[in-house]
Every structure is written in C-alpha cells, then in structure tokens.
Amino acid sequence: xxxxxxxxxxxxxxxxxxxxxxxxxxxxxxxxxxxxxxxxxxxxxxxxxxxxxxxxxxxxxxxxxxxxxxxxxxxxxxxxxxxxxxxxxxxxxxxxxxxxxxxxxxxxxxxxxxxxxxxxxxxxxxxxxxxxxxxxxxxxxxxxxxxxxxxxxxxxxxxxxxxxxxxxxxxxxxxxxxxxxxxxxxxxxxxxxxxxxxxxxxxxxxxxxxxxxxxxxxxxxxxxxxxxxxxxxxxxxxxxxxxxxxxxxxxxxxxxxxxxxxxxxxxxxxxxxxxxxxxxxxxxxxxxxxxxxxxxxxxxxxxxxxxxxxxxxxxxxxxxxxxxxxxxxxxxxxxxxxxxxxxxxxxxxxxxxxxxxxxxxxxxxxxxxxxxxxxxxxxxxxxxxxxxx
Amino acid sequence: xxxxxxxxxxxxxxxxxxxxxxxxxxxxxxxxxxxxxxxxxxxxxxxxxxxxxxxxxxxxxxxxxxxxxxxxxxxxxxxxxxxxxxxxxxxxxxxxxxxxxxxxxxxxxxxxxxxxxxxxxxxxxxxxxxxxxxxxxxxxxxxxxxxxxxxxxxxxxxxxxxxxxxxxxxxxxxx
Numbered sequence: 001x002x003x004x005x006x007x008x009x010x011x012x013x014x015x016x017x018x019x020x021x022x023x024x025x026x027x028x029x030x031x032x033x034x035x036x037x038x039x040x041x042x043x044x045x046x047x048x049x050x051x052x053x054x055x056x057x058x059x060x061x062x063x064x065x066x067x068x069x070x071x072x073x074x075x076x077x078x079x080x081x082x083x084x085x086x087x088x089x090x091x092x093x094x095x096x097x098x099x100x101x102x103x104x105x106x107x108x109x110x111x112x113x114x115x116x117x118x119x120x121x122x123x124x125x126x127x128x129x130x131x132x133x134x135x136x137x138x139x140x141x142x143x144x145x146x147x148x149x150x151x152x153x154x155x156x157x158x159x160x161x162x163x164x165x166x167x168x169x170x171x172x173x174x175x176x177x178x179x180x181x182x183x184x185x186x187x188x189x190x191x192x193x194x195x196x197x198x199x200x201x202x203x204x205x206x207x208x209x210x211x212x213x214x215x216x217x218x219x220x221x222x223x224x225x226x227x228x229x230x231x232x233x234x235x236x237x238x239x240x241x242x243x244x245x246x247x248x249x250x251x252x253x254x255x256x257x258x259x260x261x262x263x264x265x266x267x268x269x270x271x272x273x274x275x276x277x278x279x280x281x282x283x284x285x286x287x288x289x290x291x292x293x294x295x296x297x298x299x300x301x302x303x304x305x306x307x308x309x310x311x312x313x314x315x316x317x318x319x320x321x322x323x324x325x326x327x328x329x330x331x332x333x334x335x336x337x338x339x340x341x342x343x344x345x346x347x348x349x350x351x352x353x354x355x356x357x358x359x360x361x362x363x364x365x366x367x368x369x370x371x372x373x374x375x376x377x378x379x380x381x382x383x384x385x386x387x388x389x
Numbered sequence: 390x391x392x393x394x395x396x397x398x399x400x401x402x403x404x405x406x407x408x409x410x411x412x413x414x415x416x417x418x419x420x421x422x423x424x425x426x427x428x429x430x431x432x433x434x435x436x437x438x439x440x441x442x443x444x445x446x447x448x449x450x451x452x453x454x455x456x457x458x459x460x461x462x463x464x465x466x467x468x469x470x471x472x473x474x475x476x477x478x479x480x481x482x483x484x485x486x487x488x489x490x491x492x493x494x495x496x497x498x499x500x501x502x503x504x505x506x507x508x509x510x511x512x513x514x515x516x517x518x519x520x521x522x523x524x525x526x527x528x529x530x531x532x533x534x535x536x537x538x539x540x541x542x543x544x545x546x547x548x549x550x551x552x553x554x555x556x557x558x559x560x561x562x563x564x
Contacts, residue, residue, distance in 0.1 A: 039521065039522065040520075040521060040522040040523060040524075043522040043523065045531060047532065048531060048532060052538075083414050083415070084414070086414075208495075210442055210443055210469065211494055211495045211496070212494075212495045212496050213443070213444060213445075213494065213495070213496025213500075224469060226469045231469075231472040232472055232474075320413065320414075321413075321418075321450075321463075321476075322413075322414050323416070323445075323446065323463075323465050323474070323476055325445065332445065334445055334446050334465065336446060336448055336463065336465070338450050340455070346450070347450045347451075347532075349446070349448040349463075351445055351446040351465075355499065355503075356496055356499065356500070359495075359496065359498065359499040360495070360496075363495075388522055389522075
C-alpha cells in the first residue's frame with residue numbers, strides 16, 4: 001500500500017479555498033507529495049476589457065480584482081497613469097489616499113484573519129473580524145457612496161473631497177480598533193491549539209521566498225525587510241513614522257504575527273496622516289486631466305469646454321510605457337501600462353501578488369498533512385478575483 | 390544605486406547586450422538582445438552592487454501592425470537590498486521563441502505560462518508550458534490584438550447551439 005499515490009482534488013467549490021481555487025494533491029496516505037494549484041475559474045479578461053475603456057473608465061475595473069482591497073488597487077493604477085503623464089498630486093489628496101489605503105490594509109487583514117481562523121476552527125474570530133470590518137466598509141460608503149467597489153481615487157487626486165465629519169469617523173476607528181486587535185490577540189496568539197496548528201507549518205526560507213517571488217507579509221515573515229512603503233516611498237509615506245514588522249521562521253504563525261502587527265502600524269500611520277491632513281485642493285488643477293469645479297463650469301466658457309473635453313474625450317498620456325508598484329495588503333501589486341498616445345490604454349498588466357504568492361503553494365505544503373494545507377492556503381491570503389483577473 | 394549609475398555601469402560592462410538603454414520616468418529601461426537575456430539576467434542578479442535578486446513581473450505587449458517585430462516581452466527586475474528597479478524588454482517576431490527564466494527564478498514559471506496563455510509566445514526550456522488562466526482546449530490567444538472580440542467560443546456541449554447561432558448572427562467566424 002505504501003507506494004500507492006492517491007490524487008485528490010480540493011475545490012474549485014470548497015469553502016476553505018477562499019474562492020474558486022482548485023488544488024490537485026498527490027497524496028501518500030495523508031501526507032502531501034505534491035500540491036498543484038489550478039487557477040483560472042474566475043478569469044474575466046479584466047486586462048483586455050481595460051484596453052477598450054478610457055483611462056478614467058478603466059479605473060473601475062481595478063476594484064474588481066482584489067475586492068477586499070479596492071483602494072490599494074485604485075492607487076497603483078492611478079499612480080502608474082500619473083507617472084506616465086508626470087502629474088503632481090496635491091498633498092491633501094496624497095494624505096487622504098494614505099488614510100484610506102491604510103484602512104484598506106486593515107480591512108483586508110481582518111477578512112484574512114477571520115477566514116483563516118475559521119478554517120482552523122476558531123469560528124468566533126470570523127464574527128469579531130467582520131463586525132469591525134463593517135466600520136471600514138461604512139467608511140468607504142461614506143467617502144465614495146459604495147461599500148466595496150469604491151473607485152474613489154482619480155488620476156491627479158480624488159473623485160471629490162471627503163465629506164464633512166470624515167475626521168470624526170476616522171478618529172472613532174482609531175479610538176476603538178487598538179482594543180479590538182488586543183482582543184483578537186488574546187484569543188489566538190497564546191492559544192495552544194492555534195500555535196499547534198500554525199507554528200512550523202508552511203515554512204519557507206528567505207532565499208526560496210525571494211526566488212519564488214513572494215512579497216508582502218509572506219516575505220517579511222521570513223525576516224526579509226522589504227516594504228515598498230519604506231523602500232521606495234510613494235504618496236507621502238516618507239513623512240510618517242512606522243515600523244515594518246518582521247518574522248523569523250517564515251511559517252504560518254509568523255505570518256499571522258506580522259499581519260496583526262501591521263494592523264497596529266497602519267493605525268499609527270492613519271493617526272499621523274489625520275493629524276497632519278493639510279488643506280488645499282483634492283485634485284490637480286491641470287484642467288487637461290481633472291475637470292474644473294462645477295461653480296466655474298457654470299460661469300466660465302473656457303471651463304465649460306474643459307468639462308466637456310474631459311468627459312467626452314478623456315486625456316491622452318504621451319506614447320510610452322511605465323511600471324509602478326505599491327505595497328498592497330497582499331504584497332507588491334504592480335501596474336504596467338503601455339500608451340499609444342490615445343485616450344485608451346494600449347495595454348494594461350497587473351502584477352497580482354495573490355497569483356504569484358499562490359504559485360509557491362507546492363513549496364509550502366510539500367511533506368505536510370492535508371489539514372495543514374488548509375492552514376497554509378489561509379496564511380497565503382489570496383483573493384481569486386486578483387489571481388484570475 | 391541611482392538609475393544614472395546603473396546605466397553607466399551597464400554601458401561599461403555589458404554594452405553588447407543592449408539595443409537601447411535609457412532612463413525613462415525614473416527607472417532604467419532597456420531593449421535587450423534575445424540571445425543575451427538569460428546571461429544578462431544572471432549578471433544582473435549576481436553582481437554585488439546591482440543585485441537584482443527579485444523578478445517582479447513578466448508580461449508581453451502585442452503591437453500587431455504597428456511595428457515589424459510584433460511582440461515585446463517585458464521583465465521588471467527589482468533589487469531588495471538596494472531598492473532599485475530595471476525594466477528589460479525583448480522584441481519578438483510572431484512564432485519566435487524566447488529563452489525561459491525558470492532556471493534563475495521559480496516565479497518565472499507561472500508568469501511565463503500566463504504570457505504563453507494570453508499571447509501564444511513560447512518559452513524554450515520552460516518545464517511545464519501549459520495554459521493557466523484559459524481552458525486547456527481554448528482556441529486562440531485572448532490578449533492578442535487580432536483576437537475576435539465579438540466571437541464567443543462554445544465552452545460546454547450544452548451551449549454549443551446558442552453560441553454558434555450568436556456568432557453567425559454577428560457574422561463572425563472563428564479564427
């Protein structure tokens with residue numbers, strides 16, 4: 001019996017695979033010999049669709065990739081277009097972008113923590129995390145009108161200024177969240193069952209992780225100090241003081257510790273950005289990129305023309321290509337845009353962190369038990385919308 | 390290292406590998422010769438001051454009739470210790486193969502599979518070049534610019550009649 005290899009398919013419809021991921025396992029008894037992730041069940045051709053839309057319209061597609069971190073995806077896309085066109089973004093817009101993307105990081109980590117813990121049997125976590133996540137989702141609704149597909153950032157700034165009462169709502173989150181994170185930790189960090197299920201599970205060395213292209217908390221859990229917010233600061237991140245939490249062993253437990261600590265650091269950044277939030281315009285005053293304010297449009301012929309030109313023709317970046325990447329909750333999300341000088345992007349490609357992180361699944365899971373595989377998939381924090389695009 | 394320094398060092402050491410080398414929008418961007426791809430990437434990865442040890446992204450662009458050589462294969466390399474980036478591009482004709490980077494970085498495996506799946510570009514030396522996002526019996530390569538946009542492929546036997554009707558009504562034939 002010992003030389004008999006069993007093939008087992010987990011998914012694509014399985015609650016513990018976090019979407020339509022399929023894993024083909026080669027098993028010796030309950031031990032995994034090989035785990036091959038099979039993706040593509042959610043492929044909707046987002047990159048192709050973006051080629052048929054203007055630069056502003058294409059923005060709405062980016063939310064639909066990583067729907068748990070819509071603001072991060074918006075940010076990488078608008079920043080890539082801004083880099084292509086050489087647009088200066090007003091400081092106020094940069095700060096609001098930072099506040100919202102850091103809240104997005106917490107949002108994404110909360111969903112990860114809730115689902116990951118439920119997979120391993122800690123059901124309470126799911127309810128707690130989604131209770132707190134609701135506050136951030138409400139925040140999205142407050143600023144953009146939509147709970148998930150916010151599309152709030154625009155090339156050159158924001159869609160509109162934040163509504164009155166924004167400070168108060170962010171403060172409320174800042175005041176209540178630290179205690180909640182302590183609460184999660186009190187349930188898990190020293191929990192014997194949690195530790196037994198995660199310590200030493202899904203281990204990878206720093207060298208292997210770099211070779212496999214892992215990024216984000218997965219790489220930092222191996223002790224590699226690489227956070228794009230620190231390494232190549234964008235959107236005023238260099239003005240805020242925060243730490244990059246690192247792990248040592250590169251296992252599931254260290255990834256958990258890193259992400260929980262990242263939530264605390266995100267709160268620190270949000271609080272500094274809120275305190276230093278400057279006044280000023282929320283979008284660039286270049287009328288070839290951003291539409292003029294409505295009151296000017298009603299009074300001024302020139303501005304009326306700009307208004308129509310922007311919404312009918314959009315804007316045309318110069319011919320060329322650009323790659324820009326930022327630190328999304330899942331790792332390095334990159335955006336490569338080729339412009340042929342027209343109003344629609346000639347080609348858009350995203351470097352999806354989930355896609356590249358899950359490609360290393362075999363390295364993480366080989367030699368472990370099936371039950372560990374569930375913990376490992378949870379710890380990679382994937383979103384299938386982003387993997388398949 | 391600053392982009393200017395990287396450019397200067399590459400011009401000094403490896404000028405023969407490049408077709409063009411420039412600084413575009415803050416990063417070094419270069420067209421390189423296909424034959425020197427693997428060797429140059431190994432040099433970029435292992436040279437102490439450069440240390441481009443992280444393969445960020447592989448993708449391709451289809452220029453169709455805009456250019457004589459149809460495709461660009463694009464590589465973005467990053468250095469985790471030095472925080473700098475380089476964009477490498479290789480021009481390819483239709484049907485031409487390009488050497489795989491799977492020998493240097495494991496992450497090239499899936500990313501090259503995606504490029505193959507979407508553009509039909511073959512990577513020689515790739516251990517497992519199969520479709521990844523599209524169905525394995527899919528016809529054509531969706532990201533190519535001449536892929537028919539209105540034509541729908543019957544994916545299952547039960548919708549064969551409907552999609553064929555739809556395609557005929559729009560006057561589109563499979564390519």
